[in-house]
Every structure is written in C-alpha cells, then in structure tokens.
Amino acid sequence: MFKTIKNAWSIPDLRKKILFTLLIIVVFRFGATIPVPFLDVDALQGLMGTVNETGNALSYLDMLSGGAFANATMFAMGISPYINSSIIMQLLTVAIPPLERMAKEGEEGRKRIATITRYVTVALGLIQGTAYYFYLRNSTYQGAPIALYTSGWEQVFAAIVIILAFTAGTAIMMWMGEQINQKGIGNGISILLFAGIVARMPHTIRLLTQYISAAIADPSNYGQYYAFVPLFVILFLAVIWVIAFMNDSERRIPVQYAKRVVGRKMYGGQSTHIPIKVAMSGVMPIIFASSILSIPSTIQLFMGTNVSGFWQSFFEAFSSTGWLYSVLYFILIILFAYFYVTIQYNPIEMANNLRQNNGTIPGIRPGKPTSDFISKILSKITLIGALFLAVIALLPILFGAVTGMHNLSLGGTSIIILVGVALDTMKQMESQMMMRHYKGFLD
Template sequence: MFKTIKNAWSIPDLRQKMLFTLFIIVVFRFGAAIPVPFLNTDALKGLMTEVGKTGTALSYLDMLSGGAFANATLFAMSVTPYINSSIVIQLLTVAIPALERMAREGEEGRKRLGAITRYVAIVLALIQGTSYYFYLRNSSYQGTPIAEYTHGWQAVFAAFVIIMTFTAGAALMMWLGEQVNQFGIGNGISILLFAGIVARMPHTIQTLGTFWQAASQDPTSFGKYYFLVPMFAVLFLVIVWVIVFMYDAERRIPVQYAKRVVGRKMYGGQSSHIPIKIGMSGVMPIIFASSILVIPSTIQLFMGDRVATGFWRSFFDAFSSTGWLYSFLYFLLIILFAYFYMTIQYNPIEMANNLRQSNGTIPGIRPGKSTSDYIARVLSKVTFIGSLFLAFIALMPIIFGATTGMSNLSVGGTSILILVGVALETVKQMESQMMMRHYKGFLD
C-alpha cells in the first residue's frame, strides 16, 4: 500500500489530487473544531463524556463525526444524514417503480437520484439537528445548563441559529465529499468518515495509556492490564488482517460461452466466471443492526431517572451494549440484514436471463430456472459466510470489552471495517489510475 502511495505521489496529476483530498480533510477537521454559538462547551463535554459510556445513538454518531458531535461543532451531524438518505433512497428504489425506472436511465437517471438523495439528506439533517438541540436544551451537567438561553425571544433566536448551523454543516460536508469525488482521490463521503474515525485514535491511545497506568497504581488489578493492553493491540491487528483477507475473497461461478459463426468469423467459445464477493454487503448490515439496537438505550437516555429501578431498569440493562441480549440480537440482525442487502444487490432470475441472452451457460447446469436456482444457492451460501464474518468483526470488540472491563475504547467493528475498507478502495483507485496512465495501447 505504501509503495502504491509513493508511486502515485511521483505522478504530477495524482499528486495534485492527493493534495486536494488532504486539503479537504484539513478543512473538515477545522470545521469539526468550530463550536456552535449559544452553548456551554465545558458542560457539554462533561455531559457527552458520561453519555459516551452508555453506548447510545449519540455515542455512535460521535464516533462517526470524529468527536465533533460531542463538542456540538459545525460538523456535528457529520455525513450521517447523507448516509441515512442514501440508504433510504436505495431501499425505496426497490419498492417504488418510478425510482427503479430512474435508476435504469443511465447517467441522467443517476444524477436525478443523486439530487433527490441530497434533498432528503438536508431534511434529515434538519430533523436530526432539531432533535439534538432540544436534547441539549433540556440537559445539564452538575447543575449547569448546556444551552445558554432557554426562555424568551433569545431562546427562539438561539434555537434557530443552532439548528441552522447544524444543518448547514451537514450540507457543507456533502459538498466537500462531492469535491473530493470530482477533483480528489477516493470516495469523498468515505474519505470524510475515514478522517473522522482516525481523529478518534489519539483518544483510544490515551485510554490505553490510562489502563496501563492503572496496572501500576491499583494493587487489586494484579497488573492484568500489562497483559490486556498488548492483547488489545494484537486483536486489533488480527481483525485488520481478517478484514483484508475477506475483502478480496470471492466465489467464482464458471461460465462457458457457446461458439457462434457470423459470416466468416467465429465468436465466443471462451470461458469466464461471475465473481461474487464474500463481503458484498460491506458495513451496511452492521450499520442497520446497530441503528436498531441503540434505540432502547437512547430512549433510556431521554427518560432519565424514571428508569433507575424496577422492570425498566432490567429491560434497559439487557439492551445495554454489554448485555447478553444485545450481543445475541446484534448477531441475528447482522445475518438478517446481510441477506436483505443481498436480495437488493443481486437478482438470480435476471442474472440467468442475461446469461441466456449472451449464449452463456454454467457447466453442468441447464439454462433457465435451474441456472437461477443454482445462482440463488451460491448467493445464499456466500452471504451466510459473509454475515458470519461481519458478526465476528462486530462482536469481537464487544466481547473483549465485556470480559476485560475495557469497554470505553471507542474502537468498534464498524469503525475498523470503515478504516480498512476505505484504505483498500482508495489504494485500488490509485492503482487503476496509475495503470491507465502507463498503458501504452496497441499503436505504440
């Protein structure tokens, strides 16, 4: 990977794209440090430090924004409104015929879908920013209110400014991502997510240092963190290796094309294959599953002291990020959403029809329904293996934190998948662009 980056840097055109991408990342980090007005930042930091230990949706958003959400900065909403909008439009494309026809209209249809996605993202950012403001307005830390104005016309003006700032920040991040797509290297939204997660790494290293110091200061720990801290580093490297290995793994369905004579020439007769990625769904099943499972803990956050005892206490403890029920449901939902995402991405009947129209057959399989059934069985097996891989990546940090007590490291399976996936995709894009520039063609 480093050799690829070095070779890309030596090409002036690619070097300019890499510098532009770096500039966008710097702008993003500056925006993530500019606080929104009319909020008590010291009290907010104290409040979000406590919230970050509960595993709610707010801590999940803070992880994706690189700490900007906890500090209520310009880019507090990060790219989550755009991601949610993309997921919603993608699902609706399957359910609504008008959107499905639009997706099949080529480049023009994709542009129209992109515009719809951006408009929906602005609406979601407005809703999300409004919810975040009212949460901050009704919250306090050790008796100190988070919002500076809560009554009168000043509170109305402050609410308008804060909500519009959050919404404008989300819109600006969408624009920055599109600029990376047009003038930079890699996928813009993914690059911004990558930068936000990397920005949380110093906090993770600081937390590991705290555990290391606790081993020498706390005699009751018997120095267990001297073993657990290096074990966490090794586990992190193992997960990265597994992701890299599974990222390129694929199941190849062999295809044989029949020979046909056109005039005096013979066409076809060659063998090929249909590649099916093991990790075809990427990080989406984990995002879907975690988005559903953080709902109980988020409700608990808004209910406050009313859930301190009784049935609701036991209920919310079972759905906490360290509870056994949370891990079990997390495992099941990842598998279910992996199959759901597979049904969106692949249509075995359409694939079988395309093979028949191009005079292609799978050796040993009759064309038509037999081919579609065979492809469906292969997709089901590959999806099951891929879902188990995703469940392993998602649950391993949770199990490690629950068994060792090191549960506040802010590095989960989602963040590791995003880091490794974006890095591999960006390097592949660099390699393809370098290959395109060095290919001489048949006339040279």
C-alpha cells in the same frame, strides 16, 4: 499501499488530487473543532465524558463524527445523515416504480436521484440536529445546565441558531464529499468517514496508556490491564488481517461458452468464471443495523438524561453494552446482509444472460436449474459473509463486557470501515494510474 501512494505522487495530476483531498480533510478537522454558540463547553465535556464511559449508542455517533458529536461542533452530525439518506433512497428505488425508472434513465436519472438524496440529507440533518439540541437542553452535569438559555426568547433564538448550525454543518460535509469525488481522488464521503475514525485513534491510545498507568499505580485492583491492553492490540491487528483477507475472498462459478460460427469466423469456446465476493455487501449491513438500533438513542436525545421508570429500563436494554442490543444487532446484520444481496443480485437475470450468450455452468442445465444453482451458492456465500460481519461487529462488545473496557472508540464497525475505505481508495488510485499509462489503440 505505500508504493501505490509513492507512484501516484510522482504523477502531477494525481498529486494535485491528493493535495486537494488532504486540504478538504484539514477543513473537515477544523470544522470538527468549532463549537456551536450558546452552550457551556465545560459542562458539555463532562456530560459526554460520562456518556463515552458507558459505551452506548451516543458514543458510536461520536466515533463516526471523529469526536465532533461530543463537543457539539458544527460537524457534530457527521456524515450519518448522508449515509442514512443514501440508504433510504436505495431502498425506495427498489420499492417505488417511478424512482426505479428514474435510476434506469442513465446519467440524467442518477443526477435527479442525487439531488433528491441531498434534500433528504438536509432534512435528516435538521431532524437529528433538533434531537441533539433537545438532548443538550434537557441535560445537566453536576447541576450545571448544558444550554446557557433555557427560557424566554433567548432560548428560542439560541435553539434556532444551534439547530441551523448543525444542519449547515451536515450540508457542508456533504458538499465536501462531493468535491472530493469531482476534484480529489474520489470516494469522498468514505474518505471523510475514514478521517473521522482515524482522528479518534489518539484518544484510544491515550485510554490504553491510562489503563497501563492504573495497573502500575495499583496492581492489586487494576493488574488485569497488563493482559487486557496487549490482548486488545493483538485483536486489533488480527481483525485488520482477517478483514483484508475476507475482502479479497471470492467464490468463482465456472462458465463455459459454446463455440459458434458467424460468417467465416468462430466465436466463443472460452472458459471463464463469475466471481462472487464473500464480503459482497461490505459494511452496509452493519450500517443498516446500526441505523435501526440508533432509534432508541434518538428518542433518548429528545428526552434527555433525566429519565426513570419504564424509559430508563428501555434505554438500558437498548444500550450497546446490553445483551438485548447484541442479540438484535447479530440478527439484523444477518437479515440485512441477505436483503442487500437480494437487491444487488438477480439469479434469474444472471441465468438468462448466460443462456443468451451461449454460456453454461458445467454440469448444470440452462434456465431454471442454473438460476437455482446460483441462488444456492449466493445463499451460502451470504451466510458466511454475514456471520463474518456479525462476529467482527460484536467482538468489541464482547471484549468490553469481559474486560470492562467499554470506552474504547475503535470497534469492529470502525475497523471494517477503515480497512474497506483504505483498500477501495488504493484500487481507485491504481486504476487512475493505469488509465494515464495506457497509450491507446493508435500506438
């Protein structure tokens, strides 16, 4: 990885792209530290400190935003609205025929879908910003209200300014991601997500240091942290290795092309394979499942912290530290992994393409037997990949349940995103370097 960065830095064009991407990241981090007006910052930090200690869904949103959510800054909504918008448009493209036809119209159709995605992103940012404002308005910390104005025209004006600031931050982050795609090294939205998660690493290191300090100060009560903190570090490194290994793992289906004579030349006859990656769906099933399970936390944003009775039990059941959340999380990851693969792969179309190109899988007859064989392999590979994602996603939850260390911001989802984005970015940089070193046919 470091060699790739060094080689890319030696190329002037790529060096400009890297510097532009770093500039956007710096702007993003500045925006993540500018709080919106009309809020009591001290009371807000106290409230979000108690939220992060519980490890619920709100702390997950704070992790994705790089700490901007807890501080109610301009970029508090993070890139979650854009991710959810992309997911919605991807699903609607399959379900709605006009959008499906638009997606098949080439570059023009993709531009129109991208425009619709931007409008949906702003709408979702407006909804989430409104929900977050109601959460802040209805919440208090040690008797101090978070919102400075809670009645009269001042409250209406403050609400409009705060909600519009959150929405504008969402639009600016979407624009910055697109600028990285156009003028930077690419993979813009993922780069911003990567930067936000990396920004939380000092917070995690500080928490680990506090656990060790507590164990040194009072070994009788906190001596277990002598083992838990090194165990967390070992698991963190092991998970990174497993994710990198699984990211490159694939099942290769052998394909043999028959020889055919066209004029005086003979074509075909070569042997190749169809690569099917084990982790073909990437982190998308986890994001899908997290989006579904974040609905209760969104409801909680509107209702605030002062709830009791049924709603208190409901929110506790769907807390990320509860057993119901873990069970639903596991099931939804499996289901969405199969759903995502169903969208991406069509075994019947793959079998037809093989037959049209005189290709066959050794030992399998063309047509329906070939499509059934590919479907069977896809089902097995998808199950392995889905179980891998589910275990990685649930491992931090189980670790927190056993050790009581719920407030560590680096979970399985964030590690998968970190490793996946880093590997994809390196591959993009390598491909761009290959294009610049390729001399072409004329030489």
